[in-house]
Amino acid sequence: MYNFDFAKPSTIADAVKAMSEEDAQALGGGQTLIPTLKQRLAAPSTLVSLTGIPEMQGICMDDAGRLCIGGATTHATVAAEGAAHYPALAAMASHIGDPAVRNRGTLGGSLANNDPSACYPAAVLASGATVVTNAREIAADDYFQGMFTTALDEGEIITEVKFPVPEAANYQKFVQPASRFALVGVFVAKYADGVRVAVTGASEDGVFRWSEAEEALSSDFSAGALDGLSVDASTMIGDLHGTPEYRAHLVSVMTRRAVAAC
Amino acid sequence: MPKDSGIGASSKRREDVRFLTGKGRYTDDINRAGQAYAYFLRSDVAHGRIRSIDTTEAAAMPGVLRIFTDEDFKDTGSLPTAWTVTSIDGSVQQEPRHPVLAEGIVRHVGEPIAGIVAETIEQARDAAEKIVLEMEELPAVTDAKAAVEAGAPQVHEELTSNLCFDWGFIQDNKAAVDAAFETAHHVTSLELVNQRVVANPMEPRCAVAEYDAGDDQYTLWTTSQNPHVIRMMMGAFVLNIPETKLRVVAPDVGGAFGSKIYNYNEEAFVTLAARILGRPVKWTSSRTEAFVSDAQGRDHQTKIELALDADGMFLAFRTETYANLGAYLRLFATVTPTYLHGPAAGGAYRTPLAYVNVKGVFTNTVPVDAYRGAGRPEGTYQLERLVDKAARELGIDPAELRRKNFVKPEEFPYQTPLAVVYDSGNYHATLDKLLDLSDYAGFAARRQESAARGKLRGYGFATWVECSGLAPSQLIGQLGARAGLYESAMVRVNPTGGIQVFTGTHSHGQGHETAFAQIVAEHLGIDEKLIEIIHGDTAKIPFGMGTYGSRSGAVGGAAILKATEKVIAKARKFAAHILEASEEDVNLVNGQFTVAGTDRSMAWAEVALAAYVPHNYPSDTLEPGLEESAFYDPENFVYPAGAYGCEVEVDPETGVVEVLNFVAADDFGTIINPMIVAGQQHGGVAQGIGQALLESAVYDKNGQLTSGSFMEYAMPRASDLPCFVVDHSCQTPTPHNPLGVKGCGEAGAIGAPPAVVNAVLDALNNGGYDVPDIDMPLSPSRVWAAMQSAS
Amino acid sequence: MVEISMNVNGKPVSGAVEGRTLLSAFLRDDLRLTGTHIGCDTSQCGACVVHVNGEAVKACTMFAAEADGAEVTTIEGMANADGTLGVVQQAFQDEHGLQCGFCTPGMVMSAAALLRDNPTPSEAEIREYLEGNICRCTGYHNIVKAIQTAAAKLTPVAAE
Known part of the structure; x- marks a missing residue:
């Protein structure tokens, strides 16, 4: 290098x-x-x-009941310490990469990179989390702007992410067999005011919310509510490991499985 | 009761201690004083003409010692290939020059164009970026069938076409084979792809060279399976260095699987650069480089047909294969898809007629060569897929169809229609063992249980016979080999009893340091710990052909046994002299020389010492010292065999295949170390499952390797595999070598792929999906797509 | 250059490194601890796993400067004080959990980290934990057995 x-x-x-x-x-x-x-x-x-900045480390609950995670907190820490507060998020963190990667990789690093196959973007978007930087707070819906693209300005640092804790949530990851990133990952989070569904790994545009599924699930939170719904394959990634049609199909399957597991 | 030493004992591996404590010594762990570092500028296009190359600015970069291009290597020879294959029309294979550095044309992505040597590796990389290369990209061809079509881009302009050879085996039988198809009751045919894979030993290749001008002596430390072969090939054919001036050391080698047989460009480069610069030069491959410079494996497209009679007996089979050789011929490039493929292509069956046709084709891809099994996995895969398809078409149980066509135990030695004579075997016994170990009788119930959970369960068979133990030199000489494939050994008994055994084979995971000691200990009747196995250094070992083709036990082990017997014969003379007995009356029993009919005896160690203290010997008939060498050339190949069963579950929603059970019932003849043999079975099966489900080297139409890193090339992980059940209790020792061993290293990689694919097809076809055929790797996406098109 | 110091296998070491110097390079090239191996460049094979402040990390995916002040343990630090094999190492030999030995240091370091976090892992947990360690020789069968054997020795209740 x-x-x-x-x-x-x-x-x-x-x-x-x-x-x-x-x-x-x-x-x-x-x-x-x-x-x-x-x-x-x-x-x-x-x-x-x-990683040597104490104020960017660790997790806690704020007064609004949000789980606040420092930007430099490792996946392993979230997996271990987040379980009591937000089990689905902790479970997701416990399956990123491998154990050695989880001991080093951080929440802020994952979000700043916004790899289209990374797991965290799905959790942040589905949770409607707030990305806190040294300069401002950014709503998840505004933060992700396409593959490897975010709302961060030059030199801006993610110091913390605040996750509203859902009533129920689940993340289903279908791994790409070589990289073990998500070929398709679906994070479903049920809040009092509705259900949010975020999909990673699948789209040419990076992580996205599947709004049809959200609507259906908000009125009927059951796997059956998703019958007949599918994402448009023409916007899906096609590569060695899966055609666009296959990814579109997996989005449906993984979403149903996530709902069933909630 | 299991033995605790000698042949048949599961002796713990002595080499493990250094590996487990970080004291293994791999090539990249070797650093020489004053060492400089090499980095290669490699082609990023699959086919191109180098219009100009300007190294001026690069050469002036900090730390750069020299930048080498083809001009510096114009006097060197072509990287050699070891076998001449003759085509049906009598012409010999087309054999283009394979330069160390590209000469005006690049023919695959990754081909080295320039070599930069600098004080540090980062400086060499920095300089590489400053080389100004003007490249005219040419049309590329990556598919073997496309490469022989009219108008295809020519990989080598100087050749008449991209066809290296068109080989028929046995051509004289073709008419009879075709006639059998004309009148057959049933013909099953199948077209399939045995996809290209990458060997990916965990240790990337590495080479360190040093030149001593004082005595004009070169030393090359390299990641090789066969240091003497490198010395001979690179010394004689590429760099013109006499064997007396070149020492090649292959220290600990971190896996190879065939990919470290060949004399690579980089080895020749560092050796010559070390002399020119007067500095040791080191090159270490990155994994990224390995993907575009290590020889790759398989890549066959085959049509295979089977003719059967009304009773389901096999009458004949014939094949037509396009074998992708890549851009250049490496050492075993032409023998792998021909003589390592054809002779065992008939498998375990007594099919009376057979014909194998293979077209070797050049393409703009990384050269292909032997990979674990080398030609035999391709033959086994096509045959075992075909037999399963025939069983499905005829409504016969696949085990039953196999059993009724097996060569019968009493028919050995068995002359096949593909030139070779199988030595010994009992294919019925291994199949019975498999059915028992995998509880085949209980499969229907397990399938029901899976179905209740919404999963499709399948069971797949494969049987295999390998033509291994390379190789009888007389026979292979007739078939076009340019060298013999005997093995050498030397046994040195030191004065105080410690024994050094020098073997020409090389251990890179196989446990020779332990297993070979067991052979010697067994015959001398002494403690294994007194015996040390030395390998991998041309300065220490008399000669050697190396380790590949499951040959080390069968050929190298036999050479050790022969040398050991010579040592015993000489020791007996000493013992007879000292014990004042006639030689015929002296026997070695449990490490003691005893005189028949008396209580006189001498311990092995006493005889050893006596051999070096020649105070009162008849010096005219008995030389001092106790050291003997032997060369062993096998009279025939050996033919290990096995029956494999794989049980899978397919998730119909996602196409995910889970391997639930894998059982291997093998016959390797005599077993030297059961623990090590089981380990070889595990590893081979894992590689076979890897090929079946995960691995694939995929080139795009421009010749870019799209699966060129571990991010895209799926290596089997622990969570992809089950615990295996492996058995080697069915033993029919070969009469073709004195140990009775048949070779076990490649078995799993040969037998596992068809078992897995047959299991998935069984699951799908019994689960309501009419899928007659599917190609590896059975990725979830591919399985799902097959189900979609079936339903 | 960055001045760094750390404890490696219980011994204090220091050195001046470039910003880009990886921990693996510092261990192999500067300290000549060549048991830590490099098998890939995408942080997947795990041949380079060491412990930094007790946690398994890939030494090829961490800068030496990031380990400044840390306690680092490599494969060379895993044997018993008297030089005999540690429990995990011994289990690998006993169960034939290695062949070519190249992935072995990383496997042993990962196995040791697993057994500290989870002294009684199931077979599935072992296999999942090895997600970041690739072995090309053994098919993992005997590696899994070795870890089970080590677990039983370290936590005898696990065997029941």
Whole structure:
């Protein structure tokens, strides 16, 4: 990989300052970024490690009953400590990558990258979570803007994500057999004011909400309510591991399974 | 009661201790003083003409020692291939030059164009980015059938076509085979693809070379299955270095599966660069490079047909195969789809007539060569898929159809219609063992239980016979081999009794250091711990052909046995002299030389010491020292066989296939170490299941490898596989070598793919989906699509 | 260059590294602890798994500078004090849980981490935990057995 300076700030303020360097890049757990750097597909001047900032670590409940997770919190921590508060989210985190990846990979890193096959975007979008940065709060519906594209500005750092805790939720991941990312992942979350369904892995446009399913499930929260519903295959990803038609089919199957498991 | 040492004991592996403590020594762990690093600029197009290459700016980059291009290698030979295959029309195979660095034309993605040597690997990479390369992209062809159509892009302009050879085996039998089809009661035919896969040993290739100008001596440490073969091939044919001046060391090697047999471009590069630069030069492959530079496996498109009579007896079979060889010929490129494929293509059956036709074709893809099983998995897959299809068409139980067509136990040695004579076997016994171990009788109930859960359960059979233990030199010489495939061994008994055994085979996971010691211990009657196995270094080992083709036990083990017998014969002379007995009266029993009819005896260690203290010997008839070497050339191949059963469950909603049980009942003849043999069965079966369900090297129409990393190429993980049931209790020791061993390393990779695919087809067809055929890998997407088109 | 120091296998070490120096490179090239292996470049094979502050991580997907101040354990630190094989290592030998040995260091480190988190794993849990460790030789059968054997030795109740 190309060489770079390594910065390890201990406060958000210092991190923001370090990120103001030209071509500085934030480093979460690095589980996607480091392989990318190895291929010389990125050439940051400075890598700003965010894992040494105590205020970006850990999970807690806020007064509004939201589960708040620091941006630099690892998947393993969410899996272990989130279970008591938001079991479906913790279960999702416990199946990202593999154990070693979960010990390093972070929530903020996953969201900032917004890989179209990553699991977290589905959870954040289905939960209607709020992405908190050093500068502002961004609603999940505004945050995801297509494959590898987000609402983050240059140098902006995800410090925390606030998840409203649903009445019931479940995430169904159908793994791509090589990468073990989601070939299709569906996160269903049932709130008092309606059901949200977010799909990852499937669409050319990255994570998306399946609004027809949400409507059907909001009036009848049962797998049967999804009968006859399907997503448009023409917008689905087609690759070695699945045709667009197959992914569209899996979206239906995984959504039904998620509802049944709620 | 199981033995606790010697042949038949599950001795724990001595090599494990160093591997488990991080003290293994793999090539990349070797660093030489003053070492520089090589990096290769590789082609990113599948076919192109290099219009110009400008290294001026790159050469001036920090740390760069030199940038090499084809100009620097113009005096070197072509990377060799080891076998001449003759076509039906009598012409010999077309054999294009395979340069170390591309000469004006690149023919596959990943072909090395320039080699940069710098003080650090990152500096070499930095410099590679500064090389200005002007490339005219040419049309590429990646599919073997498309490559022989009129107007296809020509991979090698200097050749008459992309057809390397068109081989008929046995051509003289073709008319009789065709005639049998004319009059057959039933003909089953099948077209299938045995997809290309990547060997992917966990250790990427690596090579470190050093040159000592003082004595004009080269040393190459490399990830090889056969260091002497590298020394011979690279020294004699590529770099013109005499064997006396080139030492090749293959230290611990982290898996190979065939992909580390060949003399690779990078090995020749670092060896020459080390001399030119006067510095040790190291190259370590990344996994990404491995995907486009390691030889790949399989890639056959086959039509196979079976003629049967009214009773379901096989009358004849014939095949037509297009074998994709890739852009160049590596060492076993032409023998793998021909002589390693045809002779065992008839499997366990007494089909009286057979004809195998294989067309070897050049394409703009990474070269293809031997991968675990090499030609035999392809033959077994096509035959066992076909037999299952015939059973389905005729409404006969697939086990029954196989059983009635098996070669019978009393028919061995059995002359097949494909030139070879099977040594020994009992195919009925392995099938019975399989049915028992897999509770075939209970399958119907298990299927019902699955159905109750909405799942489709299937059971798939495969039987296999391998023509292994490469190889009888006289026979293969007649078939076009350019070398013999004997093996060497030397047994050195040191004065204080410790024994070193030097073998020309190479262990890269097979446990030779343990198993070969068991052979010697058995025959000397001494503790295995006194015996050390040495391999992998041309400076230590007299000679060797290496490890591949399930040959190490059958050929290398036999050579060790022969050398051991010579050592015993000489030791007996010492013992006879000291014990004042005649040689014929002295016997070695449990490590003691005893004189028949007396209580006089001498321990092995006493004789060993005496051999080196020649104070009162008859020096005219007895030389001091106790060290003997032997070359063993087998008189024939050996023919291990087995019966495999796979039980799967298919999720009809998603197409996901889960392997629930896999049972392997094998006959490997005599077993040296049952624990190690079971491990080989497990690993082979896992690779076979990997090919059946997960793995595929896919090229797009431009020749880009779209599954070129572990992110896209699905390697079998622990959660993809069940625990296996493996058995090797059915043993018909081969009469073709003195140990009776038949070879076990490739078995699973040969037998597992058809068993898995047959199981899935059984599940689908019995589950209401009329799916006559499906190609590997059986990805969920593919299985689901097959169900959609069936319903 | 970044000055770093850490404890590796209980011994303090320090060095100056580039920002891009991976922990795996620091271990292999600077400390000559070559038991940590590199089998891929996409963070999938797991041959490089070590423990950092007690947690299994892929040393090829972490910068050396990120391990500054950490406690690092590699395969070289897994044997007993007297040099004999540790329980997990011994179980791998006893059950023939390795062949070529290349993935083995990572397997042992992952297995040890699993058994610390979950002393009595089921077969399915073992297989799932090995998601990030690829073995090409063994078909995993004997690796799973080795981990079960080690679990039974470390937590005798698991055997009941």
